[in-house]
Amino acid sequence: MPSTELSSLTDELRIWIIDMLEEAKSGHPGGSLSAIDLLTVLWFKEMRGIEVNNLKDDRDRFVLSKGHGVPALYAILAKKNFIPVEELKTLRKTGARLQGHPDRVRLPILEASTGSLGQGLSVAQGIALGLRLQKKHSRVFCLMGDGETQEGQIWEAAMSAPKFKLSNLCAILDCNEGQIDGPVSQVMPIEPVADKWKAFGWHVIDINGHDFGQIENAYQEARTLQEKGGTKPVLILARTVKGKGVPFMEHKIEWHGVAPKADEASIARDFIRNGRKN
Amino acid sequence: MAKATRQAFGEALAKLGETHPEIVVLDADLAKSTKSEIFGKKFPDRFFEMGIAEANMIGTAAGLAFTGKIPFACSFGCFLTGRYDTIRLSVAYSQARVRLVGTHAGVGIGDDGHSQMGLEDISLMRSLPTMGVFQPMDARDTELIVEYLVKEWKGPAYLRLTRQNVPDLFPSGAKFNPLKLMEIKKASPGILCVATGAAVTEAVQAAEKLTAQGISISVWNASCLKPFDNETLVSIAKGAKLVITVEDHSVIGGLGTCVAEALAQAGSSISLVKLGIQDTFGESGEGFELYEKFGLSALAITKAVIQRVR
Numbered sequence: 001m002p003s004t005e006l007s008s009l010t011d012e013l014r015i016w017i018i019d020m021l022e023e024a025k026s027g028h029p030g031g032s033l034s035a036i037d038l039l040t041v042l043w044f045k046e047m048r049g050i051e052v053n054n055l056k057d058d059r060d061r062f063v064l065s066k067g068h069g070v071p072a073l074y075a076i077l078a079k080k081n082f083i084p085v086e087e088l089k090t091l092r093k094t095g096a097r098l099q100g101h102p103d104r105v106r107l108p109i110l111e112a113s114t115g116s117l118g119q120g121l122s123v124a125q126g127i128a129l130g131l132r133l134q135k136k137h138s139r140v141f142c143l144m145g146d147g148e149t150q151e152g153q154i155w156e157a158a159m160s161a162p163k164f165k166l167s168n169l170c171a172i173l174d175c176n177e178g179q180i181d182g183p184v185s186q187v188m189p190i191e192p193v194a195d196k197w198k199a200f201g202w203h204v205i206d207i208n209g210h211d212f213g214q215i216e217n218a219y220q221e222a223r224t225l226q227e228k229g230g231t232k233p234v235l236i237l238a239r240t241v242k243g244k245g246v247p248f249m250e251h252k253i254e255w256h257g258v259a260p261k262a263d264e265a266s267i268a269r270d271f272i273r274n275g276r277k278n
Numbered sequence: 279m280a281k282a283t284r285q286a287f288g289e290a291l292a293k294l295g296e297t298h299p300e301i302v303v304l305d306a307d308l309a310k311s312t313k314s315e316i317f318g319k320k321f322p323d324r325f326f327e328m329g330i331a332e333a334n335m336i337g338t339a340a341g342l343a344f345t346g347k348i349p350f351a352c353s354f355g356c357f358l359t360g361r362y363d364t365i366r367l368s369v370a371y372s373q374a375r376v377r378l379v380g381t382h383a384g385v386g387i388g389d390d391g392h393s394q395m396g397l398e399d400i401s402l403m404r405s406l407p408t409m410g411v412f413q414p415m416d417a418r419d420t421e422l423i424v425e426y427l428v429k430e431w432k433g434p435a436y437l438r439l440t441r442q443n444v445p446d447l448f449p450s451g452a453k454f455n456p457l458k459l460m461e462i463k464k465a466s467p468g469i470l471c472v473a474t475g476a477a478v479t480e481a482v483q484a485a486e487k488l489t490a491q492g493i494s495i496s497v498w499n500a501s502c503l504k505p506f507d508n509e510t511l512v513s514i515a516k517g518a519k520l521v522i523t524v525e526d527h528s529v530i531g532g533l534g535t536c537v538a539e540a541l542a543q544a545g546s547s548i549s550l551v552k553l554g555i556q557d558t559f560g561e562s563g564e565g566f567e568l569y570e571k572f573g574l575s576a577l578a579i580t581k582a583v584i585q586r587v588r
Binding site: 118 | 324328329333334335336337339342343345346349363364
């Protein structure tokens with residue numbers, strides 16, 4: 001899939017995210033839009049064995065640790081036909097499978113129920129250990145937010161995954177630099193991020209999380225390391241923009257957890273459709 | 279023969295490991311104390327030492343469960359349940375078939391004091407939807423419950439175990455039903471005593487003293503705190519003059535609360551005395567002295583009953 005195709009695909013998914021949030025009248029646009037490029041490349045180009053009518057036992061697994069970014073994942077699941085596109089309208093509605101944060105019981109294609117931050121990396125690690133015990137070649141991916149790494153449990157998992165030599169685990173850190181109360185650098189600084197993860201024993205790949213070429217190369221590097229018998233888990237440190245693709249949302253903390261109203265959603269869709277032409 | 283229920287657990291799990299390859303065990307630097315090391319030494323590939331990081335251990339156990347394993351995640355009860363948010367979301371809400379094993383239940387652990395004592399763990403675990411909560415009274419009871427947790431129980435579960443030895447109480451030839459109350463000392467209708475864990479031993483000894491004084495008292499063991507056997511409780515409480523509960527745990531949210539809820543919902547007007555930790559903290563001391571001080575010893579139970587009856 002060339003980058004022009006990826007670009008139209010992510011445009012379409014961004015529009016679905018806006019549609020979903022507008023309909024739900026709540027949700028998190030900022031962190032969904034910062035993650036969608038990373039997730040699109042992951043689900044459409046990297047992960048193996050995860051097609052709707054052919055779900056393999058040794059498929060790759062994905063854990064969304066930053067659960068509030070789930071509209072991005074629902075958009076991908078709809079595009080991959082795991083859920084009907086129509087169902088996206090049910091986000092956050094009473095009785096819906098599409099809960100405000102991921103629920104693996106209601107929607108079993110989701111590997112983990114998350115939403116209380118800091119837990120997904122531990123769960124992903126457990127899945128990676130379990131699959132290795134079963135001698136499966138599956139890999140496990142886990143997307144975290146940068147603010148999320150303020151949670152202590154993340155660092156417990158950061159310490160243990162290298163101990164268990166989980167080269168089948170690839171964590172992705174969506175560094176969009178914003179969280180509810182302000183910039184990550186002010187709320188509780190996490191830099192130097194790369195140095196921290198390296199010191200804990202991870203192989204760190206630092207990229208622009210909106211550059212398709214860099215994203216693809218990073219996933220490929222992680223895969224190659226494992227294939228060549230590497231023993232380190234991989235952290236893809238993705239520098240992203242909160243609200244990416246909708247100029248009036250970009251870098252704006254105010255758009256962390258507020259849904260666009262009808263007029264705002266309409267402008268947002270126009271920006272996404274015309275963005276590439278400008 | 280007296281044995282700590284943690285010891286019985288460790289031995290039972292190691293034995294079950296032979297026939298159940300899906301069992302995996304995790305510990306947070308307390309494997310020698312929780313006795314999970316017995317399994318760890320026998321099956322090193324299925325044992326994960328997670329270090330002093332209980333939240334990560336619990337989350338990892340959930341992930342292992344999602345791949346079809348039956349993980350036993352072990353630590354002291356207070357340290358496990360202290361990571362409540364991880365248990366609430368990654369285990370309970372996620373319907374992860376994790377068995378949380380909390381040892382060092384209650385003031386019975388003695389010297390180490392409050393910070394090491396599981397005193398609110400039953401209450402916390404009972405609050406979580408679908409979480410099974412089990413506390414065996416002796417070694418045999420422990421073996422049977424561990425087996426049940428491996429072979430039968432589908433949801434998440436919490437298993438509470440003692441540090442100290444407890445004598446064998448399981449009636450020979452008795453039929454085991456993990457979800458039902460079990461009669462340990464029979465008596466004609468009079469006083470009904472329901473106890474759990476190490477407190478069952480004290481209750482049985484108290485009942486012997488009371489019987490010798492002409493007071494009729496039966497003792498029932500509650501190994502399963504959730505789902506609680508309301509049906510049996512209500513049926514055996516009929517005709518009793520007094521119901522007394524005994525537990526080495528806070529009386530808020532533990533066995534006493536289970537019994538109170540069951541009786542009240544059945545419209546019973548029977549008097550209830552809840553012996554246990556009365557909304558206070560634990561402390562250091564010899565376990566038997568603390569049982570005296572907190573009103574859980576056979577003598578303290580005897581006195582409490584006599585006070586009510588006379």
